[in-house]
Amino acid sequence: MKKFFVALSLLLVILSFAAKVELVFWTHEDPNRTPLEEGYIKEFQKMYPNVEIKRVTYPSDKIKEVLLTAFAARKGPDIFNIEIQDEYPYIVNERVAPVNLNALGLKSYNDLKNQYLEGSLDAVTYKGKIYGLPLELTNWCIFINKKYFRDVGLDPEKDYPKTWEDMVRISEKLVIRDGQIIKRRGFDFRYPYYLTFFVPMVEQLGGALFSADGKTAIINDNAWIRVLDFMKQWGPNGKNLGSPTYTAARKEFNKDNNTVVMCESGLYQIDRIRTENPAFYNSNEWMVVPWPVFKNAVRDVKSNYYGHYYMVNAESSKEEQEWAWRFINFMLSHPQDYLVKVGLIQPRKDLIESDVFKNYPYSDVFLEDMEKAHIVPLHPQGPQIEQLIREAVESVMLTNTSSRDALNTLKRKVNDLLKEEQ
Amino acid sequence: MERKKAIWGFVFTIPAIVFFLIFDFYPVANAFWMSFFKKDLLSLNPPKFIGFKNYTYLFTSEAFWNSVKATAIFTFGTFVPMVLVSLALAALIITRKRFQKFLQMAYYSPAVLSSVVAAMIWLLMFDPRGLANQFLNYFFNTYGVDYHWLSNENMLRLATIIVYFWKYVGYFTVIFISGMASIPRSIHEAAIVDGASGWQDFRHITLPLLKPTTLLVSVMSMIQCLKTFSTQYLFVQGGAPRGPIDVITLNIYNTAIRDHQIGRASAMSVILFFVIMFFTYLQFRVSRSEEVSY
Numbered sequence: 001m002k003k004f005f006v007a008l009s010l011l012l013v014i015l016s017f018a019a020k021v022e023l024v025f026w027t028h029e030d031p032n033r034t035p036l037e038e039g040y041i042k043e044f045q046k047m048y049p050n051v052e053i054k055r056v057t058y059p060s061d062k063i064k065e066v067l068l069t070a071f072a073a074r075k076g077p078d079i080f081n082i083e084i085q086d087e088y089p090y091i092v093n094e095r096v097a098p099v100n101l102n103a104l105g106l107k108s109y110n111d112l113k114n115q116y117l118e119g120s121l122d123a124v125t126y127k128g129k130i131y132g133l134p135l136e137l138t139n140w141c142i143f144i145n146k147k148y149f150r151d152v153g154l155d156p157e158k159d160y161p162k163t164w165e166d167m168v169r170i171s172e173k174l175v176i177r178d179g180q181i182i183k184r185r186g187f188d189f190r191y192p193y194y195l196t197f198f199v200p201m202v203e204q205l206g207g208a209l210f211s212a213d214g215k216t217a218i219i220n221d222n223a224w225i226r227v228l229d230f231m232k233q234w235g236p237n238g239k240n241l242g243s244p245t246y247t248a249a250r251k252e253f254n255k256d257n258n259t260v261v262m263c264e265s266g267l268y269q270i271d272r273i274r275t276e277n278p279a280f281y282n283s284n285e286w287m288v289v290p291w292p293v294f295k296n297a298v299r300d301v302k303s304n305y306y307g308h309y310y311m312v313n314a315e316s317s318k319e320e321q322e323w324a325w326r327f328i329n330f331m332l333s334h335p336q337d338y339l340v341k342v343g344l345i346q347p348r349k350d351l352i353e354s355d356v357f358k359n360y361p362y363s364d365v366f367l368e369d370m371e372k373a374h375i376v377p378l379h380p381q382g383p384q385i386e387q388l389i390r391e392a393v394e395s396v397m398l399t400n401t402s403s404r405d406a407l408n409t410l411k412r413k414v415n416d417l418l419k420e421e422q
Numbered sequence: 423m424e425r426k427k428a429i430w431g432f433v434f435t436i437p438a439i440v441f442f443l444i445f446d447f448y449p450v451a452n453a454f455w456m457s458f459f460k461k462d463l464l465s466l467n468p469p470k471f472i473g474f475k476n477y478t479y480l481f482t483s484e485a486f487w488n489s490v491k492a493t494a495i496f497t498f499g500t501f502v503p504m505v506l507v508s509l510a511l512a513a514l515i516i517t518r519k520r521f522q523k524f525l526q527m528a529y530y531s532p533a534v535l536s537s538v539v540a541a542m543i544w545l546l547m548f549d550p551r552g553l554a555n556q557f558l559n560y561f562f563n564t565y566g567v568d569y570h571w572l573s574n575e576n577m578l579r580l581a582t583i584i585v586y587f588w589k590y591v592g593y594f595t596v597i598f599i600s601g602m603a604s605i606p607r608s609i610h611e612a613a614i615v616d617g618a619s620g621w622q623d624f625r626h627i628t629l630p631l632l633k634p635t636t637l638l639v640s641v642m643s644m645i646q647c648l649k650t651f652s653t654q655y656l657f658v659q660g661g662a663p664r665g666p667i668d669v670i671t672l673n674i675y676n677t678a679i680r681d682h683q684i685g686r687a688s689a690m691s692v693i694l695f696f697v698i699m700f701f702t703y704l705q706f707r708v709s710r711s712e713e714v715s716y
Contacts, residue, residue: 183551
């Protein structure tokens with residue numbers, strides 16, 4: 001009898017191990033998010049002891065290539081997230097699985113869509129199916145260090161830049177140079193994310209990246225040239241207010257070390273300031289204002305927003321896919337934690353309507369801008385197009401190339417790329 | 423008996439051969455094969471055979487020829503001064519009676535550093551507010567001039583050359599030192615007894631007998647320069663424009679990883695492979711005719 005029980009318990013142990021589902025979860029490094037999600041993993045594993053989740057982080061500029069090579073070798077993780085413009089080819093190439101509604105306890109995609117702000121799942125909707133759930137949607141507003149505004153006789157509450165023309169004028173007042181070398185920038189753009197900030201500037205003036213049918217690129221030359229001229233004026237060969245070769249403005253901003261007065265960034269920047277420089281965070285010397293528009297803008301468009309969506313590998317087993325979606329759903333059922341502890345906005349209606357969101361510093365500024373924005377252009381060749389825009393902008397900023405010549409080159413190359421794709 | 427030894431000799435080399443076949447030969451052969459196909463890295467569709475289209479595309483591509491130009495400028499701009507300076511440094515160090523080992527170590531130390539770390543350090547120096555501008559302003563007695571290390575086409579090329587030069591000059595110096603040390607002392611002594619000056623000894627004894635080492639260093643450094651990647655990659659990540667430093671390896675990386683075009687990237691790798699092979703062949707050919715005996 002004793003032997004029988006020993007054999008039975010041994011069998012049970014073996015079976016429990018055999019039935020264990022192991023999920024591999026790759027995500028980008030975010031020191032504020034790691035403890036939060038590690039906690040969720042522990043909770044989830046406690047609820048479901050048959051599931052083991054291995055969370056692996058990579059630097060945000062590395063994860064794209066690691067993930068791509070893993071998927072190319074058909075060894076991708078079960079769960080991952082990268083920026084939506086880089087995730088889009090995974091959807092188009094059917095490398096990710098559609099959301100499993102059963103795992104989420106929902107009956108239809110409409111039930112799922114009803115949980116989120118209108119349009120926030122459009123980016124991951126392909127041929128009628130939804131392929132991801134948003135970890136965050138991020139748009140950029142302008143962060144201002146009030147102290148340096150006052151130093152030059154400006155009132156940050158009233159004199160903050162409302163238009164791009166204001167941005168130039170104010171930056172000229174704020175900039176400190178040692179000869180040609182900028183010691184303090186008034187503001188600087190967030191190079192090289194040209195799809196996020198440059199394209200909406202073009203759209204403000206009536207231009208567009210793609211035609212309505214998506215077959216032609218670079219619409220309305222005049223708008224493109226005006227923005228290229230603006231960037232030329234901004235760069236070292238113009239008014240010398242900033243350049244892609246200086247350290248990223250958003251990183252300098254947190255240090256409060258008199259090297260940059262304004263930067264463009266997402267709501268998460270607030271949490272980064274708190275972590276990196278608590279004294280500055282608590283000083284009440286920073287504020288956030290809406291993203292500017294051109295004085296003669298024909299469209300009131302704000303910085304494009306981008307998102308990180310959690311996705312599931314289509315080559316994982318059905319059982320792994322189901323558990324992966326359950327786990328993703330479990331993590332995303334804590335949107336307030338993500339906001340308060342990490343500064344990430346999950347576009348869920350319950351979060352946006354909550355007091356926690358309403359009371360979060362500057363959430364209203366970001367939300368109002370987001371309502372006037374749209375997601376970054378999604379295209380299988382998106383990263384190549386962004387690189388070509390980068391080449392055009394930097395050629396006018398850093399060399400003597402005229403805006404017309406840069407635009408002609410850009411137009412030819414992007415349209416060649418689209419033809420090749422067709 | 424000899425035959426038995428030979429068989430055992432072969433048996434012992436099998437692990438190395440297997441290792442070579444799996445990790446060297448297979449990737450090279452696969453790249454050759456893939457270069458005739460159109461294949462998106464993410465697509466599950468089978469690769470489409472397109473013959474030589476990847477090659478014809480590359481030979482008519484503006485971006486590819488720009489990469490050839492960037493690679494050629496970088497290679498010749500780096501390896502010529504590298505060979506000359508490392509030779510001069512080796513001659514200088516080997517004639518020192520004291521601190522010889524220390525100097526060798528000091529010059530060699532950057533080669534131990536990872537390329538990524540080296541590029542990061544230099545990126546900080548080339549920042550408009552960094553040491554490079556301060557040094558040139560001091561040197562030329564100018565005030566606040568931005569020499570546009572990371573934005574001006576030529577300065578950017580020079581910046582990548584400086585990083586590479588700094589990193590590898592010590593490595594080749596050490597190779598030259600070992601070459602010089604292998605020249606029998608008696609030959610130098612005979613020349614001195616015959617009344618040769620230090621310069622004459624270097625010019626007529628050391629240099630001719632050092633030819634195989636010089637050749638080895640020049641070919642090695644040239645091949646190394648042709649394969650340069652991390653410096654250019656990190657400079658572009660750090661905000662520098664890609665065009666002037668878009669060397670072939672960087673183009674291969676972007677074509678494969680950013681554009682997902684693994685067939686086209688393979689074709690570029692094959693072209694680079696043949697270029698490197700040509701220089702290696704040249705090394706074998708010339709070194710055979712330049713063998714020296716004492």
